[in-house]
Amino acid sequence: MNMLEIKDLHVSVEEKEILRGLSLSVKAGEVHAIMGPNGSGKSTLAQVLAGRDDYEVTSGSVSYEGEDLLELDPEERACRGLFLAFQYPVQIPGISNSYFLKAALNAQKKYRGEPELDAFEFSALLKQKAKLVEIDEALLHRAVNEGFSGGEKKRNEIFQMAVLEPKLCVLDETDSGLDIDALKIVARGVNQMRSPERAIIVVTHYQRLLEYIVPDFVHVLVDGRIAKSGGKELALELEQKGYADFERAAASV
Amino acid sequence: MSTQTIQKSDFIEACIAAGGDAAPLPKLREEAAAAARALGLPHTKLEEWRNTSVRVLSETEFDHRPSAAAPSGILRSLPMQDAEIRLVFVNGRLDEALSSVPRDLSGAYVGLLRNAPESVQERLLSVYGTVADWRTLHFVALNTACAAECAVLWVPTRAALARPVHIIHLGVSSGKPAASHPRLLCMLDEAAEATVVETFAVPGDQVAFLNSVTEIKVAADARLFHSRLQLGSEKALHISSLQANCADRAKVEQTTFTYGGALVRNDTGSVLDGEAAETTLNALYIARNEQHVDNHTTLDHAKPNCPSFEMYKGIVDDKASAVFRGRIIVRPDAQKTDSKQSNMNLILSDDAVINSKPQLEIFADDVRCTHGATIGRIDDEPLFYLRSRGIDAKAARHLLTFAFASEVLDAIQPEQLKNELEALIFARFAAGDTLPSSDDLHS
């Protein structure tokens, strides 16, 4: 069974149609890359999957583990294992990163009927995961994303992903604003999370990230639809030829 | 003359008649009494009192010579209960049994003004009544005329009091509501350092009136942390005036935490009276039911190169109301002033009322002044972020309300007080949700 099944999805933002019939199937264990030019709808897809209000699904369906994902609240989606690494993580002054994560983790565990972690277990878990994404422990005690550099914010997203251990990870332009060293660290973190039970969708503009997170499938998103799908070699092709051909093809449809 | 005016003067006469026998400087006391009589009680036609009515004072029959003792165990309900340096006043009079002043205070003096060592006393008396303006401020005049005692913290040159000083003012009624006029004078000599917590509390749901004045005089290079806590009964009447005067490079960091009180009016100000002096005024006010909290602040930049920071935050629920008026004045000489002010309010109910009035009055050109004010709900953006991590909408809202509040407490000293106040607001806003406990915040 597919973990995620998107069929003919149409989405509008403020009455402007952004996604125009997008279909995509993702199985557990797979890594999918969604590439596309600016404005093609990449981020919209990521936001819709996470359940952002401002996006109106006008037709089509999304099923996740056999259930209608669109019917679920954002927190229910998270509790069932869907994780979005935000392109622009918001700052939350006054709440420490570690407290925030503990609240999230225990909410998810409670939802799934699993025992919650006590302070010691949680602290041990944080330490272990912090090492995994090479995040400075001092960052854990600062307010969520407040005063973080661009790179720190992105690493923090991956760190949260590591702690929450989701089933479906959606990475929205996680590479933007990262220098090459930070990019490698983030990619290492993501790669360590690859497993047969977990699916990963990497949304990106550039092929660069895919050198480090090698996808099983690459999809080219143009004008709200997937214009072409293929293996990892498709990313290289894009790198050389750019999006122009696809855009022309889409325009002529 | 209308009956109302007669009642007003009745209130002031009753205060004056009862108070002040042990107060210092009899001549000053008389002048202040004359000023208090002339000023009367403020009315809402005055710009400064537009949103706050004190009619309740003339309409309530107060006990002006309250003799009630502190309820047993009262200290245990307060933060910083075990502070080793502690003065406890009940209705304006020192309760020696509840107080504690260790011998070794690195040369500093904590106690009553009238018991201060002679050499120091003289200097204290020369400052007393010169920092807070009793000539024009109604309640400072009344306090100066009526204060039964004056608590004092004095720290000599280059001394540092490592432990926090806790001054507790209790308003305790038996029968008629008690009225009292607590007073504190903090004087730090050059390069001295101290941390003071001043608590105003009324037990249970008693009605009591506390009209306090805090004067702070900080010499060059000295540094003072001051916290004012207004706790306990939601029926209490708190009127509190705090005024600081900072010399060259002196630094005052003041935080006000308002939680109790039916009527709360705080006038808080600092004159940056020396070059490169610095003042921070922060506050967190949390009001529900029909509580009314009014904060008036003034940061008066009189000399060049002075930074000032102000963050006032409020959470207002039910039929409660909050008022903020923050003046920043930059005098013609005060070049290179850098002043930042913000007033942020969370409004939780349609019956709640918030009035915010930031004010910049600038007479120098080489300055950087900013102010911001917001009134609104919890933002959708962080709410979605929390929900996307699996926290349900209600808990997320509560957590963000707590986060909103806790930002103010970050700067509070000592650490212990910060933790205790955080626990208090955590219990109010986030307890019972699917959230970890407040203890985890600091793990």
Place this chain on the structure above:
Amino acid sequence: MSTDLNTLEQAAEREYEWGFVTDIEQESAPPGLDENTIRFISAKKGEPEWMLEWRLEAFRHWTKMEEPTWQNVRYDPIDYQSIVYYAAPKSMADGPKSLDEVDPKLLETYEKLGIPLHERALLAGVAVDAVFDSVSVATTFKEELEKHGIIFCSMSEAIREHPELVKKYLGSVVPVTDNFFATLNSAVFSDGSFVYVPKGVRCPMELSTYFRINAKNTGQFERTLIIADEGAYVSYLEGCTAPMRDENQLHAAVVELVALEGATIKYSTVQNWYPGDENGVGGIYNFVTKRGKCLGNRSKISWTQVETGSAITWKYPSVLLIGDDSVGEFYSVALTSLRQQADTGTKMVHIGKNTRSTIVSKGISAKFGQNTYRGLVRINRGATNARNYSQCDSLLIGDKCGAHTFPYLEVRNSTATVEHEASTSKIGEDQIFYCNQRGISTEDAVSMIVNGFCKEVFRELPMEFAVEAQKLLAVSLEGSVG
């Protein structure tokens, strides 16, 4: 260092280009104010009885009122009995039928001010109502506008020709008893413009009124009423100048705007009354009440003002947001130099649901100028989902001037979002130096920086006005740098 910012302090030796006097035979009321003065004005204008009654009622109320003192401005008491309340060029008394009959001296005056009234030289796309002291001299493009059903005429004419509209809306936004100066205006108002844009009509050109005070000792009390019916759109501009005179002159206008469902009114002002000289002698007291009512759902009123003139300015163009989803905007540049004082801002009163307001205020103070922003944002209890954003920035040039910001935020609805930001700063030496290093003179740099500072407001002005406003600002700041 090449940037000597001390020269900034030699602020604003401005040349007031519009300070000439038109030598013309006047007909005026004797100075002073009583019921006879009002009867005189009303009779001069051939008004119906109901209008006279309306004025008299206002006057009787006014005699019981006190002049307000809460503004952050200082001036010597005004002697209301020494003011001339009505003055008009004698030639206008005969009621010229067409432009050809209008006294050439008047036309010349407007020519000199850059407002040609002859059809052949008209400003493209702008219809003008020219008001000289107490009377309207001419209104251009009237026939063109009539084709669309748009009424654009002087207030005097509207009272005679369109009494049903005037009766319905005059005083409906600014009540006769509103405030001291508005009530005075209601009693003695002379001329002003009247605009009615019918249902669904988008006014094809900018409408504008050009006010000129010429006569000595005369107050100008114009009254403007603009009604945009359902779905209508109109953009209206107002310009003002006066001769240089040593005594202060009072200008107490009232402007009322009514926007019905889906209608939009854009009202722009470039106010350049004579500001007085560097010692604070002379200049106009500009005490104006401007208010708009967004009566219908989805209606919009937008005020834009560039205030560079007047000795004292005291005005708060406001919007009552009554209809659901209605929008109020206020964009302002206020410059005070010499000894000018300005206390200006806006009121946004949110009454309907989903109402939005935006306030952008830019204050510039130079020399001894005192500039105050005063604004009220009130969210009433029923105004669900109301939003306001305010931004008030002040720029100081020289160390003898002042900038003051007094916003009042009053919120009584939990779904409201109100944000206010303010900043005060000076022109940075590093900015000037950078410009100098690239070859730009200090004066041009200041002008550039000030224009950049005001950009968000200028953007809201119609093209011709935006250019004029920039020039005006540059002239006003001339000499503020060495």
